[in-house]
Amino acid sequence: xxxxxxxxxxxxxxIAVAVVLVLAxxxxxxxFRPQALEGVKDITVTVTHTDGTVVTEEFRTDAEYLAEALExxxxxxxxxxxxxxxxxxxxxxxxxxxxxxxxxxxxNGAMGEYGxxxxxxxxxxxYDFYTITY
Amino acid sequence: xxxxxxxxIIIAAKxxxxxxxxxxxxxxxxxxxxxxxxxxxFYPCAIFVLAEGLLYGFGWYFFVYVYVWPILVxxxxxxxxxxxxxxxxxxxxxxxxxxxxxxxxLQALVVSGWSMAFSYWISGIPYxxxxxxxxxxxxxxxxxxLTTLLQRLAHPEQSxxx
Numbered sequence: 001x002x003x004x005x006x007x008x009x010x011x012x013x014x015i016a017v018a019v020v021l022v023l024a025x026x027x028x029x030x031x032f033r034p035q036a037l038e039g040v041k042d043i044t045v046t047v048t049h050t051d052g053t054v055v056t057e058e059f060r061t062d063a064e065y066l067a068e069a070l071e072x073x074x075x076x077x078x079x080x081x082x083x084x085x086x087x088x089x090x091x092x093x094x095x096x097x098x099x100x101x102x103x104x105x106x107x108n109g110a111m112g113e114y115g116x117x118x119x120x121x122x123x124x125x126x127y128d129f130y131t132i133t134y
Numbered sequence: 135x136x137x138x139x140x141x142x143i144i145i146a147a148k149x150x151x152x153x154x155x156x157x158x159x160x161x162x163x164x165x166x167x168x169x170x171x172x173x174x175x176f177y178p179c180a181i182f183v184l185a186e187g188l189l190y191g192f193g194w195y196f197f198v199y200v201y202v203w204p205i206l207v208x209x210x211x212x213x214x215x216x217x218x219x220x221x222x223x224x225x226x227x228x229x230x231x232x233x234x235x236x237x238x239x240l241q242a243l244v245v246s247g248w249s250m251a252f253s254y255w256i257s258g259i260p261y262x263x264x265x266x267x268x269x270x271x272x273x274x275x276x277x278x279x280l281t282t283l284l285q286r287l288a289h290p291e292q293s294x295x296x
Contacts, residue, residue, distance in 0.1 A: 011221050018225050021232060022266060029259035032252075080155075084257060098191025111246070113253035134245075 034120045036064035041123035045074055047091045048130040055091055066105075066127060067117035074129075076116060084115030090129050100134045137174060140167055140284075141181035148182070149189075156261045157268035161206060161227050162276055168210035169223075170284045175207045198238045205237065206230055220278045227273035231265035 040062050047055040055074070063069035067085055070076055078087040087103045088095055095101040105112045105119075106128040112119055119127075140163075147159040160182065167175035183203055187196040209226070217223060235258035243251035285292075 007219060011219060014222055014225050018229055018232075021229065022263065025232060025259050025262060029256060032256045033259075096191075097193035100193070102194070111250070113250055115257055118257050 034114050034118050036120050037122055038062075038064065039123075041069075041121050041125070043069060043121060043124070044126045045070065046126070046128045047074060048128065049091070049093050050131050061121060063121055065117055066119040066121055069121050070116075078116075085117045087116050093131070095131050102132055102134075103129060104132050105129045137167075137171065137177045138181065141178035141185070144178055144182045145185045154268070156231075156265040157272075158265075159272060160203070161230055161269050162272045162280070164203060164206050165210050165223060165227055165273070165277065166281045166284050168207045169214055169281050170288050173211060175210070176204060179203050179207050194241070198241050201240075202234065202237045220273075220281075223277055224270055224273040227277070228266045228270035231267075231269035232262050234265050235259065235262040 040060055042058070042060050044056065044058045046057075049055070057073045059073055061069040063071075067076065074091055075089070076085075076087050076091075077089040078085045080086070086097075088097065090103050095103045105116065106126075107113075107119065108126050109128075112127075114120075144160055144163045144167075147163065151157060151159055164175060164179055164182075167178055183196070183199045186199055190196070209230070213226065217226070236255050238258070239251040239255045242254045
């Protein structure tokens with residue numbers, strides 16, 4: 001086999017592998033992304049500020065994701081990032097990530113695994129916001 | 135061209151394209167730099183990472199950048215003896231965009247464990263796909279002319295003799 005045709009064959013194989021990897025990523029996203037729940041839910045949101053002040057809101061929402069559910073109840077602000085909304089301010093308190101301080105939230109007592117705008121809301125859920133410094 | 139100037143171009147180009155979601159010229163320019171300058175490409179890479187820290191703070195993302203960009207330079211150095219086709223370098227650039235998210239998740243893996251890292255990766259897949267497509271298009275269009283230009287600027291004595 002000439003080196004030219006071998007190089008063409010290698011190129012085709014590498015491109016095929018790349019396409020398979022892209023499709024695999026797409027399948028993983030469709031299979032494992034957080035699934036939203038429709039309908040009305042009663043949820044509880046608690047914000048623990050660094051000075052120890054605790055703000056608790058219990059309310060009813062038909063929002064599918066937490067960020068949307070918080071609108072009109074708890075103010076959150078942040079920046080769009082690769083992982084969704086990177087929350088920097090909750091209920092008026094700013095967490096300076098350049099100082100290693102971040103806002104985190106627990107879902108029913110366990111650390112949330114999704115961003116605030118991809119966290120599905122379920123009936124009876126409790127969300128606890130708090131700051132952490134690394 | 136001096137490596138410091140190349141670093142400045144990488145920083146300026148990245149800032150100029152920052153409004154575009156996950157479409158960035160850094161991968162393209164670091165591949166060009168590593169192809170032309172070899173291991174010296176770590177210098178503009180380090181300057182770029184430091185500048186990102188100074189511009190945006192030494193937070194979570196800075197520590198990701200500390201390893202994620204040098205890995206790209208290292209990858210190019212390891213592959214450049216085996217890859218001579220710009221088409222294959224375009225694929226490398228695209229795949230690096232696709233794997234950028236998983237590479238970033240390594241920090242989440244260390245700090246918070248498998249479950250959190252997996253969720254981070256899943257959440258970022260749409261952005262990884264955009265990153266992959268952006269890198270592919272930029273490399274397909276610009277990798278060859280930019281590498282040729284950089285080669286001429288880095289080694290003017292070679293280009294003047296041809």
